[in-house]
Amino acid sequence: MRMSHVFSRTLREVPAGAESMGYGYLVRAGFIQQLGAGIFSLLPLGLRSVRKIETIIREEMDGIGGQELLMPVVNPADIWKETGRYFSIDKEMSRFQDRVGRDMVLAMTHEECVTDIARFEIDSYKRLPQLVYQLQTKWRDDPRPRAGLIRVREFTMKDSYSFDRDQAGLEKQYQAHFSAYFRIFDRCALPTIAVGSDSGMMGGKVAHEYMYLSPIGEDTIITCPSCGYTANRQVAVFKKEHNSGEMLPLEEKLTPNCASIEDLANFLSIDQRNTAKALFMMGTFVDSTTGEEMQKLIVGVIRGDMEVEENKLQNAAKANALRPAHTDEIKAAGMEPGFGSPIGCAQDVIVIVDDSVAKSTNLVAGANKTDYHLLNTNFGRDYTGTVADIASAAAGYACSVCSAPLQQSKGIEVGNIFQLGTRYSESMGCMYQDEDGTRKPVIMGSYGIGVGRLLACLAEQYNDESGLKLPITTAPYQVHLVSLVKDVEIAEKIYTDLTAAGIEVLYDDRKESAGVKFADADLIGVPVRITLGNRSLKEGNVEVKLRGSSEDAQAFPLASLVADTKDLVASLMADIRSNMVHRQL
RNA sequence: CGGGGCGUUGCCUAGUGGCUAAGGCGCUUGCUUUGGGAGCAAGAAAUCGGAGGUUCGAGUCCUCUCGCCCCGACCA
DSSP states (O other), X not given: OBGGGOSSOOOSSOOTTOOSHHHHHHHHTTSEEEXXXXXXXXXXXXXXHHHHHHHHHHHHHHHTTOEEOOOOSEEEHHHHHHHSHHHHSOTTSOEEEOXXXXXXXXXXXXXXXXXXXXXXXXXXXXXXXXXEEEEEEEEOOOSSOBTTTTBOSEEEEEEEEEEESSHHHHHHHHHHHHHHHXXXXXXXXXXXXXXXXXXXXXXXXXXXXXXXXXXXXXXXXXXXXXXXXXXXXXXXXXXXXXXXXXXOOOEEEEOTTOOSHXXXXXXXXXXXXXXXXXXXXXXXXXXXXXXXXXXXEEEEEEETTSOBOHHHHHHHHTOSXXXXXXXXXXXXXXXXXXXXXXXXXXXXOEEXXXXXXXXXXXXXXXXXXXXXXXXXXOBTTTBOOEEEOOBOOOTTSEXXXXXXXXXXXXXXXXXXXXXXXXXXXXXXXXXXXXXXXXXXXXEEEEEEEEHHHHHHHHHHHSEETTEEOOOTTTSSOSEEEEEOOSOHHHHHHHHHHHHHTTOOEEEEOSSOOHHHHHHHHHHHTOSEEEEEOHHHHTTTEEEEEEXXXXXXXXXXXXXXXXXXXXXXXXXXXXXXXXXXXXXXX
């Protein structure tokens, strides 16, 4: 491709509002352009990178037996009503009616659609296992798109779906994805870690997320440096110490202006771990068959020295959604914000008690009366509720496996894998007849990779003060040919020869100054830069420099340029291959 | 959905009630230059996001509205 013909152009200045390096460079280099909030066009350069990522994904998915198909973005709402997600998913899914008033949705994922296909295709155990995948546009009306391509509303996702006879089959496909995903990220040269995750709205059981660790990430990842335990904070567990002793009698105590745990502990001169605090949330519960919504107050009770992980609370309460409760809602249930506890609260309140509280004795808790707390509250004696782990893990807490102190970091989720089980096959009647003649629900798995987000992460990982430096497997071109000589013939010949040899060349044939050409080459960041200048041409050489390295340019003789360049490209590719590590669960 | 910020030419910005809205980048033309975002000269390009209002006078003040960004809520 000639630079003079490239559709996009480079920008000297970072567009307003580009807060991350990677995003700023993707815009400046002309890879992407924003159309609206969370809506981006991929320009030719960006699309070339995306196509390379997609090719890697296709090869690896095909490699584990996947068959590519393509499902529609617009779905009739009926199938989403069958699984209940039409009702349980809020505004994140966009809905509309067609001309005759039928309910339609923009599919934000394709479990319903693929299950609809599968219930037609799969009728016998002989037709299992199966694995299909697609690269398709998703629309999710995220309330808050941000950070360029990291969190968008419209994006391309690779999603695959596995169908199996039994759990063992599912686990085999899950394992195959687990390893294939690492191969994909390794080939893209994006460092990732797999972490245990919540299954969220997918409704499955076992799930992992692939995280690219980055300070701009929005997920918090808990890791154990000693034993290797990793999990998203949403589900991360840790070892909780708790005191226990003889239960003492309940006692009301005046605690003026002690609406926070810190104030309370200071006032009473006790450790925060000897207190219990209550978090009030309104939970939305949806009847999955009728779609009827109800709101119920949920009280999460946690020890004063910890925080509630809302995701855990939501799961424990089996709520579809949570929001902070308003003061009047809390008071209506007989509790007092700031001095609240489930002791003496209304009957229809859902009480979820962290196991640390349930196991501790004689905690100080709110008296549900302004400026009063109760000493020596005990779960079971003074109040009841569902016991669950609802505590938020954090750095410094003890690993539940090996007791070493946990660490926490920020990450961006670039992929995920879920063992769905029969959540969709049962609700949609995707059944097969087994060898023994019985009808059984197909066991499913669901696996996603955000393609654009992967590119965004690569841009974040691979850049410097001059621009992008994507690895050769995902850069839009392999070689950037910068001609600084008047004699266009020699440059044209090199361009033609390299291209004919199958090398992807971006050829700067513009009438620009050397500075402009070099700056643009650095910004776009094609891995191999070949410079044609009078200096080296006199000696029959061209200069070859790697974008990623700080080493000086090497001289390549013109005579063997094509072969040498091919070798160089191949060795860069091989470097990435050699860094691949086989990983399995 | 709460809180905050910003909308001025293709891009980045200045302009803080008063003459014809200014500069840099980019763009066009000509000459010069040609190894790290060149120089000179001449140009084109803006209904100041939109609507309404206050005022003798509004890019500037007020109201509404749309869009974008950030924090939070939210989120596979």
